[in-house]
Amino acid sequence: MKLNKTKPPRKHAIWLGAFPKQSQKLNSPALAHRGRRLALAKTMTVRSDSVASRKAAEVDLKNKYRARVKVFLKMPENQFCWCCFWRGVSKVRRATNVHHSHGRGYHLELLLIEYLWIPCCSKCHPEWIHNNIDAARDLGLYAPRGEWNRIPK
Numbered sequence: 142m143k144l145n146k147t148k149p150p151r152k153h154a155i156w157l158g159a160f161p162k163q164s165q166k167l168n169s170p171a172l173a174h175r176g177r178r179l180a181l182a183k184t185m186t187v188r189s190d191s192v193a194s195r196k197a198a199e200v201d202l203k204n205k206y207r208a209r210v211k212v213f214l215k216m217p218e219n220q221f222c223w224c225c226f227w228r229g230v231s232k233v234r235r236a237t238n239v240h241h242s243h244g245r246g247y248h249l250e251l252l253l254i255e256y257l258w259i260p261c262c263s264k265c266h267p268e269w270i271h272n273n274i275d276a277a278r279d280l281g282l283y284a285p286r287g288e289w290n291r292i293p294k
Contacts, residue, residue, distance in 0.1 A: 199249065206252050210239050214260060222262035224270060227280045236260035240270055242282060244290040251292065 213219055214236055224240070225233040240259040245252045259282055261270065270277045277283040284293075 202249055202252060209253065209255070210258075213239065213255060213258060219260040221260070222265055223259050224261050224265035224277075224280075224282060227282070228265075228269070234262035234264065237263045238266040240266050240282065243284040243288060243293060246290055246292075251290065254292070257293070 219236060222234045222236045238261045240261045241251060241257055242259050243251055243257045251257060270282055274283055278285065283289075284291075
């Protein structure tokens with residue numbers, strides 16, 4: 142048996158309560174020909190729930206990311222900076238950062254894909270890779286042209 146649930150009444154847009162004089166002007170008879178606009182204004186709702194849930198999901202994703210980065214950098218093959226090694230720097234430093242070779246994605250969809258991570262030191266990552274994109278691309282540290290922020294095929 143299916144129960145009929147009634148939806149809670151929709152909240153009006155915040156500005157209707159915050160600016161009562163302006164909302165009264167919308168209701169004036171002089172603007173009767175703009176009835177459609179008034180009907181739209183009355184049905185506008187505040188959608189803060191979706192924004193809050195999106196932010197909560199983003200925070201949860203970033204917390205998972207930080208935990209996985211710690212594990213990733215403790216692996217024996219990821220303890221030293223690959224950028225220093227591939228560039229032929231005489232003293233290869235310990236990796237402290239993770240470089241995302243294809244970006245993090247517009248909506249963080251690439252954030253947790255570990256095969257796109259490259260362990261880097263704190264000097265190479267901000268100072269060399271992002272300032273020398275063409276050279277980094279030649280070394281395989283950066284996505285090919287047109288592939289940035291896209292999942293590789």
